[in-house]
Amino acid sequence: MPAESKAQQQAAGAALSAKRGETKKSDLQGASKEMYETMTEDELEELASTDHDDLPDKKD
Secondary structure, X not given: OOOOOHHHHHHHXXXXXXXXXXXXXXXXXXXXXXXXXHOOHHHHHXXXXXXXXXXXXXXX
């Protein structure tokens, strides 16, 4: 499942970073915190790796 917006992609990247121990879980907010708690590392990787050139900034 590819990301639907740049904001979603960025949130997934932040959650993925926390899952991997690269950043603190306590630094997560909003969507990234929820993604951290509900998604697997593979799911986050898929969202975070979406090509962002044609994505809107935010989902309508």
